[in-house]
Amino acid sequence: MRFDQPKTYSISLTGWGFWLGSLAGAALLTSLGLGWLVTGLVALLLLLLSLPILVLLAFRWWARRWITTDHCPVCGSESQAVEGTRFLCPDCGEPLFVADGHFYRQTPPGTIEVEPLEDSGWELMS
Structure with missing residues (x-):
């Protein structure tokens, strides 16, 4: 017995096993009905198609805010x-x-803002 290699187990579905597994899967899907699978795929497709529109609407909401x-x-x-x-x-x-x-x-602290007055025609004497 070699301790450096772990034991591995595998299932091989070649030959009859593959066909029996496929037949069992088909029987299971037939008994459950395929309507749920088609409905699920259509819902996923609609979600993927509407996702860009939803992202655009969310961005516009963020931008307005x-x-x-x-x-x-x-x-x-x-x-x-x-x-x-x-x-x-x-x-x-x-x-x-x-x-x-x-x-x-953005004015530094201590800045006093003034607005200029219009010239009233007075001149300063020097």
Whole structure:
């Protein structure tokens, strides 16, 4: 007895065994009916055909939920970005971030924003 090789068992269905096994399988399928097999294959085919449509609908739902469209607070150009990300405005290059469906400027702490006034015609005396 050799200990270095494991014992292997195999079933050979050659000759009469193959035909008897095939006949038993055919008898089993005939007694159960083949309607369930055809129905299952058709259902699997329909699932595989509808899977790309379902994936597309899921992606569109995700995109509507997470992609924000808004105007740049500096130049007013409209663009799109994913919620919670930071990006540069494609027109003016201003660094922006997206929060709560709106675009905001990224300003360092302590920055005071001012808006220029129109020239009222007054001149400074020097």
